[in-house]
Amino acid sequence: MGTEDQESFVRWQGVTRDYFSSVSNLILGLSTGLLAFLVSGLASQQATTTCLLILGTISLVLLAASVVLAVWCAINRLRDFRSTARIARLRSKNEHVPPGDRLETKILGQLSWRLFWWQLVLFGFGAGGVAITVITRLWAQQHAL
Numbered sequence: 001m002g003t004e005d006q007e008s009f010v011r012w013q014g015v016t017r018d019y020f021s022s023v024s025n026l027i028l029g030l031s032t033g034l035l036a037f038l039v040s041g042l043a044s045q046q047a048t049t050t051c052l053l054i055l056g057t058i059s060l061v062l063l064a065a066s067v068v069l070a071v072w073c074a075i076n077r078l079r080d081f082r083s084t085a086r087i088a089r090l091r092s093k094n095e096h097v098p099p100g101d102r103l104e105t106k107i108l109g110q111l112s113w114r115l116f117w118w119q120l121v122l123f124g125f126g127a128g129g130v131a132i133t134v135i136t137r138l139w140a141q142q143h144a145l
Contacts, residue, residue, distance in 0.1 A: 028070035059129030080108035
C-alpha cells in the first residue's frame with residue numbers, strides 16, 4: 001500500500017470512527033427520549049387495554065436494552081482506544097507489540113460493531129412498538145368519542 005493509499009485509509013477510518021460515535025450517540029439520545037415519553041404516557045393512562053400495556057412494556061424493555069447496549073458500546077470503545085494507544089506507543093518506541101494486544105483490539109473492535117448493530121435493531125423494534133402503541137391509543141380515543 002502506497003503512502004497516498006495509506007493516508008486515504010487513515011482518513012476514512014477516522015471518518016468511520018467519528019460517524020460510528022455520532023450515530024451511536026444519536027440512537028442513545030432517541031432511545032432515552034422515547035423511554036421518557038413512554039413511561040410518562042403509560043403512567044398517566046388510567047384505562048389502558050391489556051394489549052397496549054403489554055406492547056408498551058415490551059417497547060420499554062427493548063428501548064432500555066438499547067440504552068444499555070449504547071453505554072456498553074461506549075465503554076467497550078474506550079477500552080479499544082486505550083488498547084490501540086498502547087500499541088501505538090510501543091510501535092513509536094520501536095518495541096515489540098505482543099500478539100495478544102493486537103488480538104485484544106481486534107476482538108474489542110468486533111464487539112463494538114456487534115453492540116452497535118444490536119443497539120440499532122432494539123431501538124428500531126422499540127420505536128416501532130411505541131409508534132403502534134401511540135397510534136392505537138389515539139385511534140381508540142377517536143372512536144370512543
